[in-house]
Amino acid sequence: MIGPEIERLIQLLSKLPGLGPRSARRAALHLMKRRDSLLVPLSESMALAAEAIRNCSVCGNLDSRDPCSVCSDHSRDRSTICVVEDAGDLWALERTRAFHGTYHVLGGTLSALQGVGPDDLNIPSLVERAKDPAVTEVILALNATVDGQTTAHVVTDRLSGSGVSVSRLAHGVPVGGELDYLDDGTLTAALKARRPL
């Protein structure tokens, strides 16, 4: 005999990745016990995000500014565009502090199964951006999955003739990884791409 308000809250929470029905109940209870310190702030933060956060009209990144804070930062190197699947990948790359160019967020990967074709992704706007003579390199930072690699091929194809050089992230042994636990594909790729010391 759970009230309809709590029932609905649990049902919505269970749609979050990583939360099932049981952990959604625990989360709802946790929120209810921390009404002022968590439930109210989280509700307000979500309402604010829903209202303020939009996709950047240049690169597709999620931000409350448009163009986003990366695109409007004049210290970024505009000659290089790093193509990622979604904003989470952009965040991951930003955390490394190893990349100082701009991004382009495709908004997904091609998927025959899920019916995602080239026109469902932000590929045309990338081709448009690549026409700018200031842009010299496009780095494809897509997942090393079948869908990610298919997308990389299609993007490369669309960019041919635009004069930019297209590269992709290196495949190899993860830093800190043990060879014994690596899959054959990664090991083969690492061997082929060996570097002189």
Added chain:
Amino acid sequence: MIGPEIERLIQLLSKLPGLGPRSARRAALHLMKRRDSLLVPLSESMALAAEAIRNCSVCGNLDSRDPCSVCSDHSRDRSTICVVEDAGDLWALERTRAFHGTYHVLGGTLSALQGVGPDDLNIPSLVERAKDPAVTEVILALNATVDGQTTAHVVTDRLSGSGVSVSRLAHGVPVGGELDYLDDGTLTAALKARRPL
């Protein structure tokens, strides 16, 4: 370079049980991609819960009604009060459909480490309710942990002299459980409490 709104949303989401920093980022991204189908409804559902849900003044249950839907349901057996730690335990018992009495939610267990004493729990209101001559039995459905059992002892102590009989849930082999995987304490308790066939 994540915007402050998203940063705050991730930080608040990571306070939910079951979500760490990484899964909170995934959840935030998931929400942002599903603005209308999930982010907005969840924000509204939380705001509604924060406003409407209160602790029942009789039993301490969480509900938008006061007295709660259990306490105000006249078909429930008012002679039996089942004492639970929090509303989540009440929900678990309600799901079994095996109990038709009323509840009393303590709001936690005694904990010397966390400085929770008898006066921090809803024990006085339970003692008050037990004085009603219509109440004949109090069932302690507390966790079989040290804190839960300490609480059970204190509650039993406070209820002595009120004339109600106090019982606790049976300890034993979980239904579907394998003996080989059971801890010694449970196995000992199950052996001692063996039932004639």
